Every structure is written in C-alpha cells, then in structure tokens.
Amino acid sequence: MCAGNKQGDELAESDPTSKTMRAAVLAAPGQIRVDEIALPEPGTGQVRVKLEGCGVCASNLGPWSGPEWLTYPGEPGGMGHEGWGVIEAVGQEVEDLAVGDRVAALSYNSYASHDIAEAANIVKLPPELADQPFPGEPLGCAFNIFERADIHAGQTVAIVGIGFLGALLTRLATDAGARVIAISRRAYSLDVARQYGAAEVIPMDDHQKIIDRVKELTDGKFCDRVIEAVGKQWPLDLAGELTGERGKLIVAGYHQDGPRTVNMWLWNWRGIDVINAHERDPQAYIQGMREAVKAVAEGRIDPQPLYTHRFKLDELAQALDATRDRPMGFLKAIIVP
Structure with a gap:
C-alpha cells in the first residue's frame, strides 16, 4: 500500500x-x-x-x-x-x-x-x-448499485470505468453468474478487473473500436446491462452505444461538472431503461453498508487490495x-x- x-x-x-x-x-x-x-x-x-x-x-x-x-x-x-x-x-x-x-x-x-x-x-x-x-459509504454504494442494476446469471455486463467502484461491481456481477466486459483507460485497472473476475477487458481509448469489439464479443447484440462508472460525457455516450435492445444503462458515475447531452434517438430506438443508481435516502445507504459488512466478513468480496x-x-x-x-x-x- x-x-x-x-x-x-x-x-x-x-x-x-x-x-x-x-x-x-x-x-x-x-x-x-x-x-x-x-x-x-x-x-x-x-x-x-x-x-x-x-x-x-x-x-x-x-x-x-x-x-x-x-x-x-x-x-x-x-x-x-x-x-x-x-x-x-x-x-x-x-x-x-x-x-x-x-x-x-x-x-x-x-x-x-x-x-x-x-x-x-x-x-x-x-x-x-x-x-x-472499512469505508462503509462507498462499499454500501457498490451493493446498492448492483441491486439497482438487476444483474442475473447468463447476462453480459459491460462496466465502463474500473476504479474502486468498478472493481467491486466486476466481482459482484461475476459472482452473480454474469459475463463481465471491463473497459478502462488504464492498463493497471484492466489487470485489477481480471483479478476481480472480468471475462474480457478492453482499453478505453478509441470510441468506435470499443463499440466494434463489444459488438463482436456479443454477436451483434451488445450488452444486457452497462454500468457507467466514470462521471464524464464520453463514457456516458459510450455506455449508451454498448447497451443492447431492452437493456439497462446504469449511471453510477458522479456527474458533477455540468449538464450532459444524450443520444435520445439511440435510447428510444433500442428501448433502453436508464437507471440513476445514486441514492439519497440515508437508510438506503445504511442497508447497502450492512450488506457490504456481511459480504466482506463472510469473505465473499475482498476490498483490501483496492x-x-x-x-x-x-x-x-x-x-x-x-x-x-x-x-x-x-x-x-x-x-x-
């Protein structure tokens, strides 16, 4: 450390x-x-x-x-x-x-x-x-986002942005039986994503190249769930492109530097459900923290290397x-x- x-x-x-x-x-x-x-x-x-x-x-x-x-x-x-x-x-x-x-x-x-x-x-x-x-708030946040994402076995899940939160969500989604595609700009973060269970990793460098690669990995269907965990315009744009028809786009990034634009044509055409996974109810935070305490104590997830x-x-x-x-x-x- x-x-x-x-x-x-x-x-x-x-x-x-x-x-x-x-x-x-x-x-x-x-x-x-x-x-x-x-x-x-x-x-x-x-x-x-x-x-x-x-x-x-x-x-x-x-x-x-x-x-x-x-x-x-x-x-x-x-x-x-x-x-x-x-x-x-x-x-x-x-x-x-x-x-x-x-x-x-x-x-x-x-x-x-x-x-x-x-x-x-x-x-x-x-x-x-x-x-x-044990920083409880971000650990609880990861569990709350995971619950809101509605991830199940057999799904393909893309996670855009692998930091502390993205790594935890990679582990949670993998343990749920999903196939995780991790996307990050840093080679180190992609290595961490592999350690936490990602089936595929993609450098976040070229917008169209990422779309083409995910399309290839999913036989043109794209992803059942996409979690955007960066909080910037480009990753949000990318996350929409990677979400398949009737899929769910989960906004987990903290967007604090101004308004955003969205490709509403694409979101409409594919019938995407968009979920803002940020909680404001303190008791929802506390419930997520309780779940995190239980999971870490039981050894189901290990945040210590993060x-x-x-x-x-x-x-x-x-x-x-x-x-x-x-x-x-x-x-x-x-x-x-």
Missing part, C-alpha cells in the same frame, strides 16, 4: 481526557489546513466516533477545484463521509450501541480525528473485520490530488488521523 510523504501505518494515540480534536478544513480552492477545535458532545440520538480513517471520494474534487458557487472556508472535517472507527461517547436515547463498538458511519465531517453521527446512520463492524479499513494509497490527515491535499490525477497503481485513497 502506497502513502504520501509519511507512511501513516500507525495511528497516534490521543489523550482520553482531551477536550479538543483535529479537523481538516478546506481553506480555499486547492488549500487544506488542519485546525484544533473543541471536541463536540453527541446530542440526543447521536454518537461520537473516534475515527480510525476515512475514504477519499471523487465527489470531493468539485469543491477542491474551487467552483464559483462554493464559499470558503468549509466546515471542519467537511467533505469526509466515508469514516469508520470506535464509538467514544453516546448521547441520550441511543439503543444497541455502546462505547467501544467498532463501526462504520454515514456522517459528513470525517476528515478529522472525531465525528458526530446519528445513531440510525451507524453500522457495527464484526470481529472478522478487526483492524481492516485501498492502494494511505495518507495522514495533514496530507489530505496530496490525497485529493492523487484522487484527481490517478497516478500509476491508484484505485482508492484513505486518510488516517
């Missing part, structure tokens, strides 16, 4: 009597500072989690780039929503959770040493996952740059406080 300037393999021990915590702040476009702030107390129905880490999400890249609509500085710990750790304090009216429970949290200020989460947005981690990183880069909290800027630039071997960055 790679790192930034420091290895970050050992978590610093904090003073249990301390009334302060550390939190990263987006101070300006492309600028992060780490502040010492008051340690918050959980309110009714809430818990405070001492974070072991937080995954870095590509959705952070919009705020990181400095869009005109965003104001600075951001909230302490803001943008971080893939945290996991140990419950340190419990508010009133919280049941079935206790100090010392190791958990994954759906909370929103987790680029920090601690975060507050609603008890309803917490998933316990079993002993089988001890000492393993956590390729690890950074300290002070190195969040480097982690965001790596998430944007995707250096050789990059799939997923995690932050450890």
Whole structure:
C-alpha cells in the first residue's frame, strides 16, 4: 500500500481526557489546513466516533477545484463521509450501541480525528473485520448499485470505468453468474478487473473500436446491462452505444461538472431503461453498508487490495490530488488521523 510523504501505518494515540480534536478544513480552492477545535458532545440520538480513517471520494474534487458557487472556508472535517472507527461517547436515547463498538458511519465531517453521527446512520463492524479499513459509504454504494442494476446469471455486463467502484461491481456481477466486459483507460485497472473476475477487458481509448469489439464479443447484440462508472460525457455516450435492445444503462458515475447531452434517438430506438443508481435516502445507504459488512466478513468480496494509497490527515491535499490525477497503481485513497 502506497502513502504520501509519511507512511501513516500507525495511528497516534490521543489523550482520553482531551477536550479538543483535529479537523481538516478546506481553506480555499486547492488549500487544506488542519485546525484544533473543541471536541463536540453527541446530542440526543447521536454518537461520537473516534475515527480510525476515512475514504477519499471523487465527489470531493468539485469543491477542491474551487467552483464559483462554493464559499470558503468549509466546515471542519467537511467533505469526509466515508469514516469508520470506535464509538467514544453516546448521547441520550441511543439503543444497541455502546462505547467501544467498532463501526462504520454515514456522517459528513470525517476528515478529522472525531465525528458526530446519528445513531440510525451507524453500522457495527464484526470481529472478522478487526483492524481492516472499512469505508462503509462507498462499499454500501457498490451493493446498492448492483441491486439497482438487476444483474442475473447468463447476462453480459459491460462496466465502463474500473476504479474502486468498478472493481467491486466486476466481482459482484461475476459472482452473480454474469459475463463481465471491463473497459478502462488504464492498463493497471484492466489487470485489477481480471483479478476481480472480468471475462474480457478492453482499453478505453478509441470510441468506435470499443463499440466494434463489444459488438463482436456479443454477436451483434451488445450488452444486457452497462454500468457507467466514470462521471464524464464520453463514457456516458459510450455506455449508451454498448447497451443492447431492452437493456439497462446504469449511471453510477458522479456527474458533477455540468449538464450532459444524450443520444435520445439511440435510447428510444433500442428501448433502453436508464437507471440513476445514486441514492439519497440515508437508510438506503445504511442497508447497502450492512450488506457490504456481511459480504466482506463472510469473505465473499475482498476490498483490501483496492485501498492502494494511505495518507495522514495533514496530507489530505496530496490525497485529493492523487484522487484527481490517478497516478500509476491508484484505485482508492484513505486518510488516517
């Protein structure tokens, strides 16, 4: 596992009597500072989690780039929503959770040493996952996308974009009995797709060449399911071209850089069902996280090789740059406080 300037393999021990915590702040476009702030107390129905880490999400890249609509500085710990750790304090009216429970949290200020989460947005981690990183939100997202995609044995599934999410979906679709065609611009990602079960891999370089190759592999029928997991215009265009008649196009990429155009003539002609697989209901996220916990604990899916880069909290800027630039071997960055 790679790192930034420091290895970050050992978590610093904090003073249990301390009334302060550390939190990263987006101070300006492309600028992060780490502040010492008051340690918050959980309110009714809430818990405070001492974070072991937080995954870095590509959705952070919009705020990181400095869009005109965003104001600075951001909230302490803001943008971080893939945290996991140990419950340190419990508010009133919280049941079935206790100090010392190791958990994954759906909370929103987790680029920090601690975060507050609603008890309803917490998933316990079993002993089988001890000492393993567990960014619950993106793992749950993969399971929710898979469910929305309605993938079955015997289908041909194309996955456009093989990063952390694409690799997980490759494994899930393969285990369901589907034939997966993985498409990615990076040779490293295609190697990962093979390891996670892809039957065919295609470099994402030439638009028409990809279409011709998938047409050849499917005897002209194209794919029953196509998952677009990039979040850019060209992969979305390509995904539509690869979807067969009465097939389903699943939009899993996070499209955050403006409006999109679609080939409605093609979508109409082929009778394509288009599914936006992004969830906004917190309980849908939590259900996906529970399914991910169960699958990883049972050994049905192994996300550990996908956590390729690890950074300290002070190195969040480097982690965001790596998430944007995707250096050789990059799939997923995690932050450890």
